[in-house]
Amino acid sequence: MTHELSGKVAVITGAASGIGKASVERFVEAGALVLAADIRDDAGQALEAAHLGRVRYQRCDVTNEDDITSAMDMAARTFGGLDILFNNAGAGGPQTTLEDMTGKDWDAAQTLLLRSVALGMRHALPHMKQRGGGAIVNTASVAGLSAGMGPPAYSAAKAGVIHISKVAAAEFAKYDVRVNAICPGLILTNIFTPDDAIPGQIRTAIQAGMRASAPSAQPVRRAGEADDIARTALFLASPAAAFITGIHVVVDGGMLVGPRHAWDPAEQARRQEMRERAWAGAEATA
Numbered sequence: 001m002t003h004e005l006s007g008k009v010a011v012i013t014g015a016a017s018g019i020g021k022a023s024v025e026r027f028v029e030a031g032a033l034v035l036a037a038d039i040r041d042d043a044g045q046a047l048e049a050a051h052l053g054r055v056r057y058q059r060c061d062v063t064n065e066d067d068i069t070s071a072m073d074m075a076a077r078t079f080g081g082l083d084i085l086f087n088n089a090g091a092g093g094p095q096t097t098l099e100d101m102t103g104k105d106w107d108a109a110q111t112l113l114l115r116s117v118a119l120g121m122r123h124a125l126p127h128m129k130q131r132g133g134g135a136i137v138n139t140a141s142v143a144g145l146s147a148g149m150g151p152p153a154y155s156a157a158k159a160g161v162i163h164i165s166k167v168a169a170a171e172f173a174k175y176d177v178r179v180n181a182i183c184p185g186l187i188l189t190n191i192f193t194p195d196d197a198i199p200g201q202i203r204t205a206i207q208a209g210m211r212a213s214a215p216s217a218q219p220v221r222r223a224g225e226a227d228d229i230a231r232t233a234l235f236l237a238s239p240a241a242a243f244i245t246g247i248h249v250v251v252d253g254g255m256l257v258g259p260r261h262a263w264d265p266a267e268q269a270r271r272q273e274m275r276e277r278a279w280a281g282a283e284a285t286a
């Protein structure tokens with residue numbers, strides 16, 4: 001057990017599941033006191049019970065500015081201040097193309113994924129100023145860096161998260177508050193099966209299917225796990241990253257390293273076969 005965050009107070013949003021939950025566990029292990037914010041009360045309360053005295057659950061819908069403000073205030077009231085914010089809550093949202101999208105789809109994605117991050121930083125800042133500094137980590141996505149990784153509204157919001165992290169890093173530097181973003185690749189969490197109405201058997205089958213195909217989704221041949229992101233968030237929030245601000249860290253098993261044929265032997269073989277067929281055709285007609 002390490003104590004990089006000993007005596008530090010953190011707010012983590014989207015704390016009841018996936019990346020947020022893994023981060024609560026990592027941060028507590030590192031010595032932090034955590035305000036776990038989410039809209040899933042049962043899972044949030046279970047997390048609080050599992051870490052009594054070190055984690056407090058607070059219902060906080062990040063699309064609601066008053067909820068965000070009161071989560072920051074509650075962390076400071078409960079634990080005596082606020083040093084770290086991990087703006088992580090999110091959902092995939094409707095899988096609509098740009099061609100099919102409505103204004104409502106667009107607004108919902110920006111409100112949940114981008115406005116929440118900006119307002120989270122805005123309402124955490126007064127508390128961090130009182131502490132004389134702080135660290136903010138925002139969850140973006142590879143979808144914010146490359147097309148084809150998520151629905152258009154989601155992708156644009158995540159690109160916004162990368163940029164607002166840089167803008168905030170510049171603005172908040174005078175208060176010794178660092179701001180960085182993380183761009184996860186494919187991470188096996190409940191984001192792919194968010195609907196509680198999905199019957200258990202179907203949920204299990206979807207998750208098993210994703211786990212089976214994940215190792216071939218990127219160069220690193222295993223599924224991405226929530227803890228891969230939690231460990232990165234812990235690093236960026238910790239004094240080990242004291243000289244790092246305004247960056248985005250890509251944690252994607254190499255998904256964005258280059259085109260698929262750069263690393264996938266099956267794709268290389270397919271392209272080789274195509275070349276050989278083209279040569280054979282050309283020779284036959286010559």
Ligand SMILES: NC(=O)c1ccc[n+]([C@@H]2O[C@H](COP(=O)([O-])OP(=O)(O)OC[C@H]3O[C@@H](n4cnc5c(N)ncnc54)[C@H](O)[C@@H]3O)[C@@H](O)[C@H]2O)c1
Nearest residue numbers: 014017018019061062088089090141184186187189190191
């Ligand atoms: N899993 C991936 O492959 C992946 C890839 C890139 C980025 N991300 C991002 O990672 C973050 C965490 O997602 P995850 O994969 O852990 O998914 P998850 O579904 O396991 O967890 C998301 C959590 O956010 C909470 N949440 C949703 N809407 C909320 C709201 N309005 N207010 C407060 N909490 C809310 C959910 O209740 C849930 O507990 C999201 O921002 C997501 O966009 C995930």
